[in-house]
Amino acid sequence: MSVRPTLGVWGPHPGQPSGVASYIASSLPVLERMWHPMHAEHGTDPDQFDQVLYHLGNNDLHHDAFQALAQRPGPVLLHEINILNYYYQAWERLPEHRQRQVLALLSTALGTEIADGDALEAFWRANPGIDPYSIDARIETLVLDAATCVLVHHQRVAELLKCAHPRARIEVIPFPVTPITVTTDPDVRSRYGICPQTVVFGSFGYLGEYKRIEVLLAAWQAWAERPDDALLLLVGAAQYAVSIPADASIRHIDHPDATDFTELLLSVDCAVQLRGPWLGESSGPVSTLLAHHRSAILTDIPTFHPGRPRTNLTHIPVGGNEVELLTAALEFHYRAPKARPRFDPAFHWSAWAQRVTATLTDPRTR
Structure with missing residues (x-):
């Protein structure tokens, strides 16, 4: 043996x-x-x-x-x-030589000498317009x-x-990705009091700042003449003090169990998963959506593209008109034909x- x-x-x-x-x-x-x-x-x-x-x-x-x-x-x-966020969070536990390596890479990326952790904190306070998490420092x-x-x-x-x-x-x-078999959409929707005819959009996973929920909420509220049967779900535990408007068309489902999470993921009519311009590689929810050929609005970053173009995906670039483009995408997917999930064995x-x-x-x- x-x-x-x-x-x-x-x-x-x-x-x-x-x-x-x-x-x-x-x-x-x-x-x-x-x-x-x-x-x-x-x-x-x-x-x-x-x-x-x-x-x-x-x-x-x-x-x-x-x-x-x-x-x-x-x-x-x-x-x-x-x-980068790992090194920020673990800073006090890093050996001195590793701290020096991180500071050297950040100094090169930012174009200024940063001598220690205190100097780094002072730099962020003096430059609030720079996103410390999305810098390409070749970390x-x-x-x-x-x-x-x-x-x-x-x-x-x-x-x-x-x-x-x-x-x-x-x-x-x-x-x-494990293939997900959803019994019927109305089952999981009914457990959360969602009518089968409602057109549901959803953002899935831990609600961290990197998910840029505020951008999604701004686009949702900017949607002029939004139909009454449109609903936005935010599915996942909040990791920071995100402010969710008191709006009947927006619902936060906190800490759903694993079965409800995956069934909700496939039961929405269109998912919306956002990221910063240089943050994130793997995403379980996005990979599950792509594996099951679900409609989605995604940030236009390399990791959110499938191997081949798909007509049921809309990619939104990060920039000054992001909210406007996202609002237009929400309206488009509201009216787009709906399809049942089908699994890609490559996943x-x-x-x-x-x-x-x-x-x-x-x-x-x-």
Whole structure:
């Protein structure tokens, strides 16, 4: 009887407010076909495993993964392009040499010398018009220098990284999506008191500042002569003090269970998922929408484009007329024909497992 090699997997755990936690939990049973995977706890030594896999994202829930990567180079599944927010949140826990590296990259990107954390805070206060989370400081360099291979979910992301880091080994894997079978739209809608005839728009996932909910709300309220049967759902727990207008056409569904979340995602007539111009790589809700061929209004960033153009997707560029374009898109999708979900097998977990296993067993990855 053959013994499966051990695989240490780092990243957020179930119960933590991170979509990556759910991603990892879903991946472990798939990995068991080839490996003996262990979701590493705080303080786990990465050198005890035959192979490792580091899930890296844009908050300090990933701190243990960053620390393990620093100890043992290995393959990285990069969930976000721009991971500046991780370094901001984990700043006090970073070693001094890492703080200096972050400050050097920010100084170059901002065109001014920033000596320490206090100077960085002073810079943000003096320049409120600069978004500290969306600066392209090439912060990913700190990951790519330690990674034996970087896995991303989109070909355009791989091309961006290869252009900036031609010597890095970048590979593309599908964003895995479990096919969702919705019994009937009226079932999930009725549980929330939504009429079957209502034309429902929805934004899904944790309501963080990066989701730019204020832009969506501004466009919704700017929609002149908005039909009475149009409804906007904000589905997910708020991560900051977002102000939601007291408007009967807007509903916040806080902390839905996993079944309701996925069924609502597919039952809306059109989803609206926004991001900043340089923030975010993987998005579970967006990938689920694309995998099931659902109508959506998306920010025009590389990671929100499918492999081929689709007529039921509208991409909105970030800029001065974003609200106007978004309002027009809402009106267009209100009147557009509605279609039932259908699943694209390219997003299936089996396709993910095949690509990830090939990378993990490649001698160059060790």
